[in-house]
Amino acid sequence: MVSDLSKSQLVGVLYGGDSPERAGSLASGKTAADALVSEGFNTLLIDTAEPQAIESIQKIDVALIALHGPGGEDGKIQGLLEILGVPYTGSGVLASAVGMHKPTFKQLISSHGLDTPKWITLDPSLTSDEMSKVVESHVGWPVFIKPSAGGGSLGAGIGRSPSDFAHMLADLNRQDYLEYLVEEYVPGRPCSVGVIETSGRPEALPVHDVETDREFYDYAAKHDPSKRIENCPSILPKDVTERLQEEAVRIHMLTGAHGVSRVDFIVDDNGRSVILEINTVPGLSDMGNLATMAKAAGMSYPALVTAVLKTAFNRSGHGW
Ligand SMILES: Nc1ncnc2c1ncn2[C@@H]1O[C@H](COP(=O)(O)OP(=O)(O)O)[C@@H](O)[C@H]1O
Ligand SMILES: [Mg+2]
Structure with missing residues (x-):
């Protein structure tokens, strides 16, 4: 493993990926790679959603992680880089998760x-009536709903009443989240x-x-x-x-x-x-x-x- 930064190294900028935050990651990766090139670094942009990404990662000396959301920010890519012996920027596996x-x-x-705002988590397999009851007894209206492992304000919103809340759940249910976080609205x-x-x-x-x-x-x-x-x-x-x-x-x-x-x-x-x-x-x-x-x-x-x-x-x- 390389132990220090030098301009002869190949810097892989990992970006894109297939999380719902792909668009933000494309912007992060492209502008970060341009900045590294302007500083004289040998830079390779790697979109982790591409099938050849792993081969490209095996060629680089260091990875700059510009991935947002599940897969890139949750410890998974960090674990892969640990196993491959490629130094990478930012947090390790546990803190990322x-x-x-x-x-x-x-x-x-x-x-x-x-x-931190009072909260409760909800399993999406509950009916919206069941969720409403749990929310009412643990948090109280209005509430703020978001995916437990989301980002970029995607899937997030205010539930001011049980009917509002039911509409938001219907929207979230279309999106495959594993768990919802419901917080006191602040x-x-x-x-x-x-x-x-x-x-x-x-x-x-x-x-x-x-x-x-x-x-x-x-x-x-x-x-x-x-x-x-x-x-x-x-x-x-x-x-x-x-x-x-x-x-x-x-x-x-x-x-x-x-x-x-x-x-x-x-x-x-x-x-x-x-x-x-x-x-x-x-x-x-x-x-x-x-x-x-x-x-x-x-x-x-x-x-x-x-x-x-x-x-x-x-x-x-x-x-x-
Ligand atoms: N409990 C809350 N009460 C009021 N607004 C909230 C609450 N939680 C989140 N928000 C609003 O949603 C935005 C995004 O929430 P955040 O928890 O930072 O998730 P994300 O990962 O999507 O950025 C916040 O900047 C804020 O405007
Ligand atoms: Mg935020």
Whole structure:
């Protein structure tokens, strides 16, 4: 196995794949590969949905993982790379799996006293009446529904009443998710904090917050800049942003994440914040919020991608 980064190595940028988040991954991979080429790296784009992907992976010296969602962000590709002996960026198998499965992650952080919306998981084989009853007794209306292992706000939405909830379930049922997560609905501003290990320890990037007229930070608002206003650094009070940054670093460490991550929060009008999730492969495109946070910290996009690439070579001993 190669143990350090040099420009003579072949860097494979793993992107695409067959998860519902393929579109975002294509953008992450292409712009990250362009940045690496501009920095003089020998770069090969590998779409993991292609049948020859494994052969290509066996030719590379290091993998930059730009895959989002199941298959790429949940420990599976990380396990394959471990077995093949190819160094790769970001978190190992365990942290990737914990980060992908929101209920497991929520259980972990709440056991450490951190605040995350009250929740329950539902097996899709229950009828919608059965689910409604469970939700009513454990969470209460309104609720926020999302796939337990989803991303990009896909399949997510607000259930304000049992009939609303039944409509959302019908939509989700068409999509093959293994489990649904139903949370207490928390009104407020979506905020994110990127965490990056450039000097061997995790450090928070400036807080990014979003204002949108949509009901929540949904797929449309994430993909159409005219449907959102982004603030980075955040316009929230300093005591709140500093708290989010401290929590993000703590969560990165509690999850056992490595290299880079992004923690998503909701902050209400009184400054109360709740933790929604950790993304162990945050969107890496030049227009994405990690790049925006890096820019606010004075780090160019090519410098960010190079810093992410370097995380493949400084994995700590227990970084599984
Ligand atoms: N419990 C909740 N209450 C209110 N809004 C929520 C809740 N959970 C998620 N959201 C909204 O959905 C968006 C995406 O949720 P998140 O948990 O980050 O999942 P994803 O993996 O899809 O990004 C959030 O930015 C927020 O706008
Ligand atoms: Mg999110």
